[in-house]
Amino acid sequence: MISANTAAERFIHTNFLARQNVRRSTSNSRKVSFFVICMAVLTIVCFLIFLWVRIYILEIGYQISSSLENHERLLQENRNLRIERASLSAPSRIEDIARNKLGMVIPDNSQVVILKW
Numbered sequence: 001m002i003s004a005n006t007a008a009e010r011f012i013h014t015n016f017l018a019r020q021n022v023r024r025s026t027s028n029s030r031k032v033s034f035f036v037i038c039m040a041v042l043t044i045v046c047f048l049i050f051l052w053v054r055i056y057i058l059e060i061g062y063q064i065s066s067s068l069e070n071h072e073r074l075l076q077e078n079r080n081l082r083i084e085r086a087s088l089s090a091p092s093r094i095e096d097i098a099r100n101k102l103g104m105v106i107p108d109n110s111q112v113v114i115l116k117w
């Protein structure tokens with residue numbers, strides 16, 4: 001049998017444990033949760049910055065591509081205009097216009113006047 005003394009000790013011991021206030025370190029758990037929240041926010045901010053940079057790079061790439069296409073188009077237009085200028089200023093074309101449209105002829109020797117300086 002259990003002695004009365006032992007039963008009283010158990011009761012006192014159990015009663016003592018029941019009255020104890022067990023507190024967790026709230027400041028430590030708050031620090032951990034604050035750290036976790038800060039890391040989550042930092043991760044999200046870093047991800048958003050990464051996305052912004054990627055979108056900016058794509059936009060710049062599209063602008064470069066558009067500028068290169070525009071440059072090629074302008075170079076082709078420049079070549080076409082140079083060819084047109086060369087054909088319009090050809091001596092045979094000018095002579096043909098002078099004879100046929102303007103009615104001009106090559107002058108005779110008697111029509112040529114040489115000026116002396």
